[in-house]
Amino acid sequence: MASTGAGYDLSPTTFSPDGRIFQVEYATKAVENSGTVVGIRCADGVVLGVEKVMLSKMLLPSSNRRVAAVAPHAGVAQAGSTADGRQVVARARDECDSYDDTYGIEIPPSVLAQRLAEYVHYFTIHGALRPFGASTMIAAYDARKKTHELYVLEPTGVCLRYFGAALGKGRQSAKSEIEKLDLTKLTCREALKEIAKMIHTTHDDAKDKPFILEFAWLCEETEWKYGLVPQDLIDEADAWAKKELESDDEDDDGDEEMAS
Amino acid sequence: MSRDSNYGARREFIVPHAPLPHADHHITIFSPAGKLYQVEYAIKCAQTTSGLTSVAVRGADSCVLVTQKKVPDRLVDATSVTNLYKVTEKLAVLMTGMSADCRTQATRLRYEAAEFKFQYGYAMPVASLAKRVGDICQVYTQKASLRALAAICIIAAVDEEKGPQIFKVDPAGHHFPYFATAAGAKESEATNFLEKKVDEFATYDADKTVQCAIAALQSVLNADFKASEIEAMLLSGDSSCHALTEEEIDGHLNVLAETDA
DSSP: OTTOOSSSSTTTTTOOOOOOOOHHHHHHHHTHHHHHHHEEEEETTEEEEEEEEOOOTTTTTSSSEEEEEETTHHHHHHEHHHHHHHHHHHHHHHHHHHHHHHHHHHHOHHHHHHHHHHHHHHHHTTTTTTOOOOEEEEEEETTTTEEEEEEEEEEOOOOEEEEEEEHHHHHHHHHHHHHSOOOOOOOOOHHHHHHHHHHHHHHOOOOOOOOEEEEEEEEEEGTTTEEEEEEEHHHHHHHHHHHHHHHHHHHHHHHHHOOO | EEGGGGTEEOOOOOOOOOOOOOOHHHSSOOOOOOOOHHHHHHHHHHHSSSSEEEEEEEEESEEEEEEOOOOSOTTGGGGGOOOOEEETEEEEEEEEEEHHHHHHHHHHHHHHHHHHHHHSSSSOOOOHHHHHHHHHHHHHTTTTSSSOOEEEEEEEETTTTEEEEEEETTOOOOEEEEEEEEETTTTTHHHHHHTGGGGGGGGGEEEEHHHHHHHHHHHTTOOOOOOOGEEEEEETSSSEEEEEHHHHHHHHHHHHHHHOO
């Protein structure tokens, strides 16, 4: 039918004849082409890892951050347009502040997730606005229930709670790798290594631009405060991942020799 | 929302693009034949987009809201996926349609019910809430700046004065009370199933009401469900909305299986 959009795709306020809103679908596509972002809810915390593509060698490694803290106990990682994502981060910070002002306690993760979801959703119904071209992974700690949680907020405004999630170019293969892990036992430090491996695996050195691994976490070790993972741990994970990939390659070569 | 305070005058936002042929298909203005295509498309979106079917049945002293539960991804925490929302202690809504729109609509329902209670001092009756939400939906069909929410609300409660009530509100703003109703992918088949039983509803106790609703889903979907693939909410008597546990749903499924076999 009108599966190409063909005139029904110019505004988020337009439904197509078969009941689709193309602008919102296109916004999701904008995220699919971004660098990979992986989030895992481990036994002792939540780890978010980003394949931060470096467009120029002159850029400082710390520039163009894809992770951000929105409150001491909550933080995000973004896939898609960083400019769009920044708006969501700003709103998240406002929500955390205002909740604390009103109720006197840290905003519970589920409340933060729903408020951001409604904010992002509003941009999918208003005619003078366009949807965000960014998906946000939210990691947060619930001090009352004493649980750590991972949410993924998509440009459509849908926000669900996950055990593990991946966004961006490498999401399909990252997701299948996550499903192989035992998330009830995995620790955050182990997750750092696994995520580094997933990102290295999906990154095509020949075709894609060079990248830097950016990691942030929220775990027992950090006393449930969201922050960047120390660089030495990242380097360790990076080195481990590269070694794993090399030995995987060697295994593959071995198989080929045996086959022929 | 379209009031532009900088200019001290109300300005409506019309989407700024070149006039297209079939503009009446693109925004909510009338077509020459007198149809509102965007509203029809919004209803179509709500019916088809999630692929789920929902059923609601009103018994002698209780009402039941039942829907399928499909979790898109093994990595999703299934406890965060739901289409059943408690609006007040005794009033619940079953949403069918685009997930994000459903969520926003449910929040709006909660807000309206809470505001009513604050202003008037008593719990908002279902009929009033249905009318209020219906009116809000209608406004979206008349303004160009916001689109209709692709969400069909089935609201249920046991009203203090009128007993169990079920209302369905669609994106066009229609809000009618029902003995039983359905929404979603297999709406017409489910409605046919329910119409055949309409004379029996007034005799149903809570259990029978739940079983009838689940049976309606099972028959139109030709599926044998596991308890984890359905979610159900029971509203009865003076008690608060009760979201059925998996064990309870299993119990009802077993009863249905025995009566069939």
